Amino acid sequence: MSNKLIEVKNLKKYFNTPMGNLHAVDDVSVSIDRGKTLGVVGESGCGKSTLGKTIIRLHEPTEGEVLFKGENIFDYSKKDMKKLRSSIQIIFQDPYSSLNPRMTVSRLIAEPLISNKIYKSKREMEDRIKSLMETVGLSGRLYNAYPHELDGGRRQRIGIARALAMNPDFIICDEPVSALDVSIQAQILNLLMDLQEELELTYLFITHDLSVVKHISDEILVMYLGQSVEKAPYKELFDNPIHPYTKALLGSIPKPILGERGKIRNTIKGEIFTPINPASGCRFAKRCDYAKEKCYVEDPVFIEVSENHFVACHI
């Protein structure tokens, strides 16, 4: 029990749109142990980013609760929330738009320190910024550079330094490497893993790329149109995927190996739609090869099929 750092219970987030209620996150429950990583995977529009942003209340939830160290943060006042922001941090996807172009690197990293009035003297602050830059592998000569002068990898390092500035326990990584080149991607992933070991961080790692999440996650949650479809320890998920959607996701990744070309890969038909006022029944049914009548009528339940392996599917 005490090992659970964060527990999300029946979280729902609906957006009001002119066309009806958009069920961005629909009844998702997860928990993460201290020092572990939960990878959240899904395609665009599956609600994975909304999940992350709702957990730190960048969006207000529609229903449900998030227990952080046993306390429901949705009951927090604005003032409590401000304190909490130092223990929960977020790293954004796009290192190009998540940094204010008019601030220097040092000012960007200093921002959380200034906002939360951590240091009184300028000297201390400078030292802290320099040590943070070193931690994330930014050379000190970039102290007064502007973000547009740097490449994507370095910018993402700034984002990480900002998140680390408040010594958080929990970091939500919202597609932190999706905008980066492969060779840089690997550097950033390694950095995140090093930091986790060193600082005992807990991650919620959101991505659309299963191959990225494999390396860093202890457990993986697959989402489809706002709902959890499968959750399992990473090895189990890759070796023994159960849900047809998870299988399709795994089969769709183009592998850098010859000999697979021309063979019909395990792709799924159809397109993703938007979960506005969704009817009952499995949301994947329309694209599913194994769909039975029952799938169109009844909501599948998220059940444990083997130890720590949860699936929401009628089959």
Add this chain to the structure above:
Amino acid sequence: MREKLLEIRDLKVIYKTDEETVEAVNNIDLDLYKGESLGIVGETGAGKTTTALSIIRLLPYRVAKILSGEIIFNEQNLLELSEKDMRKIRGNNISMIFQDPMSSLNPVLTVEDQIAEVLRLHMDYGKEMIKKRVKEVLQLVGIPHDRMFEYPHQFSGGMKQRVGIAIALACDPDLLIADEPTTALDVTIQAQVLNMIDELQSRLKTSMILITHDLGVVAQTCDNVAIMYAGEIVESGTAKDIFEGERHHPYTEGLFGSIPNLDIDEKRLNPIQGVMPEPSMLPSGCRFHPRCPHCMDICIAESPQSKSFDGHHIKCHLFL
């Protein structure tokens, strides 16, 4: 037996602005044979897109300058053609698929209008014929033709990219240039589109240049591969040479090491150290030497020549 469709020799392109000169493409050679597909792989700033835009002569004319080289397409040098002649080739003999299907379609025209536009430009078709051809190409890319009167916003991302491909294929081009055609798409949709591209390319016998940063995409669709780094082709050969060959350029090895492998259980990746050099300040000698694990003295001083092992070219001092 293999017939050359496109031959690039010694192409050098720079971008010149008031402040700096960027050497985007540096003396590259490329061959493409009829009916085959070539994948150009590289990271941001490697010069992939510049190469493609040089072929179709759509480089931003104010800043970009082609310093040397020739691009022979169907026995004529594209770089010597007038703008008027070039316009006849674009969309007709050479067509292009763009990365972002959201912004490469005009939102106020129906899908039919946009496909018909390129037909009206290049083909001597009557009204009926155009309509027939529009239906044909839509069927080709798997869009039901009753959707031809819809507007782009009524299509999802994957469907829009299909429309883009339909436009590119409308005039039956000899060469199709696809610039990161699936990067903006979700994996399951990407798999559908890649399957379709592969299938169409082999059925229609169109030659194709596929530009991507993803080695996986190349493995699924291309016969030949060229790997670009800092404006140079560091390695090129058949797909077999690149994916299964024994000898590799260190950069290629680094690229493979950076890709998370789904089948092997390893906790850490082996990325390439450092970052891409600033294209306005390329390092001396071999462009890759500051990041190369096998860097020798000669690498800093001298740019290596390309060496061929039965058509498998590697540009590295290790093999000279």
Add this chain to the structure above:
Amino acid sequence: MNNDYKKQSQVKEVFRRLKKNKPALIGLIVISIIILVAIFADFIVDYETVAIEQNISQRLRPPSREHWMGTDGFGRDVFARIVHGTRVTLSLSLVTTFSSAFLGSIIGAIAGYFGGRIDNIIMRINDTIMCIPPILLSLSVVAALGAGLRNLFIAILVASTPGFVRLIRSVVLGVRSEEFIEAAHALGTSDIKIIWNHVLPNAMGPIIVQSTMYVAGMILLTSGLSFLGLGVQPPVPEWGYMLNEGREFIRHSPHLIYMPGIAIVISALSLNLLGDGLRDALDPKLKN
């Protein structure tokens, strides 16, 4: 790229970049000259004896050695009046422009940033004010408060701020959806700090450009009000008012129109050039 990113003082850095921009530099020089003229007007020509003293025998003279820019309907030296008019015109138009830019930015930023009901209330009031022609609006404000420089200032402020509010709001709406705003939230930054540190600096470009364009409009608005007897009182020299006075004599003494006209055009143009340059110089993305 390889040398260190040294810390430079902001002002120095902005000036260094401004210097590279030739048109902006010319604008800066001309504006500086105009400001110097305003400051040292008394040393150039005497106010009491030349600028406002009437001399009917010398009326409507074309430009000559004696009167560089000719004389007006009351025989006053036009050059002297333009020199002294610099003071009134420039200070009035600059002060009103920057005040309304400042006020408009803050109101616009609040409306755009918070959105929802606050936005609705502010913008509806704003739209109502914008519906009334500026001259009519200032007229009623001055009529209510009485004539005089201070009331003229208030009147112009009321009439010109809504334009800024509308512009800034639309710019802020764009900036607000940027991810770095969300990032700042996640770091626990307060709303006021976000507006001040993140939103407004990124809306700087349009604010500066709009301001410099406004200056010329302000000169004309001031002159219109002066003409109606609500602003600057004759015989105080003011460019816009001089334009209006000259209208009567446009046929045989056109210099009465084009002398103050040229003065207005030159100052507006140089402010515009300077504004364009400043916008670029203040944007770190356009460095080098």
